[in-house]
Amino acid sequence: MGEGIIVFSVDLELSWGLARAEHAASRRLMSRLGGSGEVLAEFLGLLDRLGLPVTWAIVAATLTDPRDSVRLAILEQALERGAEVCGSGEEGVCIRDAFHHRDAGSDQMGSGWLNPALASQISEAATGHELACHSFCHLDFSRPTVTRQAASTELDLCLEAFSAAGHRRPVSFVFPWNRVAHLDLLAEKGFLAYRAPAARRNLARFGLGYLLDPESNVSRVGAQPTQGGHPLMGIPGTVPISWAVSQTRTRMKAKLALKSLERGGGGLVHFYTHSHDIVHESSRKTLETILRTAREACRREQVRVMTMRQVAEEELAERK
Ligand SMILES: [Zn+2]
Numbered sequence: 001m002g003e004g005i006i007v008f009s010v011d012l013e014l015s016w017g018l019a020r021a022e023h024a025a026s027r028r029l030m031s032r033l034g035g036s037g038e039v040l041a042e043f044l045g046l047l048d049r050l051g052l053p054v055t056w057a058i059v060a061a062t063l064t065d066p067r068d069s070v071r072l073a074i075l076e077q078a079l080e081r082g083a084e085v086c087g088s089g090e091e092g093v094c095i096r097d098a099f100h101h102r103d104a105g106s107d108q109m110g111s112g113w114l115n116p117a118l119a120s121q122i123s124e125a126a127t128g129h130e131l132a133c134h135s136f137c138h139l140d141f142s143r144p145t146v147t148r149q150a151a152s153t154e155l156d157l158c159l160e161a162f163s164a165a166g167h168r169r170p171v172s173f174v175f176p177w178n179r180v181a182h183l184d185l186l187a188e189k190g191f192l193a194y195r196a197p198a199a200r201r202n203l204a205r206f207g208l209g210y211l212l213d214p215e216s217n218v219s220r221v222g223a224q225p226t227q228g229g230h231p232l233m234g235i236p237g238t239v240p241i242s243w244a245v246s247q248t249r250t251r252m253k254a255k256l257a258l259k260s261l262e263r264g265g266g267g268l269v270h271f272y273t274h275s276h277d278i279v280h281e282s283s284r285k286t287l288e289t290i291l292r293t294a295r296e297a298c299r300r301e302q303v304r305v306m307t308m309r310q311v312a313e314e315e316l317a318e319r320k
Pocket residue numbers: 011013017134138175176177
């Protein structure tokens with residue numbers, strides 16, 4: 001891969017990733033997610049107009065139809081299991097309790113917890129988006145109490161939920177909180193790619209040096225060999241887009257990273273964000289600006305915008 005590649009991935013987690021948020025602003029954002037369907041639908045329309053594909057890593061529990069008692073029972077069991085493996089006061093318990101205390105009426109379609117219509121809109125969009133997986137209940141795989149068996153069950157639930165909702169089997173995975181664990185299990189279940197943390201070289205840079213060095217936002221694509229010899233591509237997330245950080249700083253980093261790609265020599269810039277960052281106006285505006293800049297770079301044919309699946313499939317084919 002000699003040319004520059006841009007990847008956009010969105011963790012489509014709705015309320016699942018915010019349940020433990022102690023931050024008042026996060027809680028306010030969570031309360032707005034029930035009405036996020038419209039904002040996200042509008043955003044999908046923009047992606048169609050720009051013709052840019054995005055990897056949407058979905059918390060598979062959101063695929064549950066609230067009117068389907070069988071699937072609701074499966075979800076309840078998974079929440080109990082999540083709470084059990086995390087222990088009291090930990091994420092699993094917080095998520096279970098927050099789900100059970102969800103606002104009256106929020107178990108309707110379009111809620112911040114269960115929203116199977118959203119994934120269908122993504123699959124049916126004119127631009128070929130990828131529906132990837134962000135776990136079943138937003139379980140933190142890196143916890144020592146999350147055994148191989150618990151991680152395996154969580155992954156099986158994801159695959160089953162995708163299949164029951166009529167979606168293509170996912171091949172890309174994003175770990176909740178980007179905390180990577182049980183990688184070889186991922187490969188065993190047929191995944192081809194995951195979003196890897198940024199390289200240490202990138203993390204080691206702070207302050208102005210980090211901001212001004214475009215190279216710190218560009219990564220090489222690299223396969224992480226796993227036990228058992230299954231190929232699994234680690235696609236590092238390089239530029240986060242978040243409502244909680246300075247938008248000026250993010251825009252500047254994005255501009256420098258894209259410029260660096262256009263100078264040639266290949267490499268990959270991976271912008272990653274969350275559904276709540278799209279609902280939040282300030283980060284959505286930043287994302288839209290970056291998408292338009294990426295579109296222009298594609299027009300000049302120096303770079304390509306690809307999904308995680310496309311990057312993994314192309315890279316693995318080249319290695320054969
Ligand atoms: Zn998440």
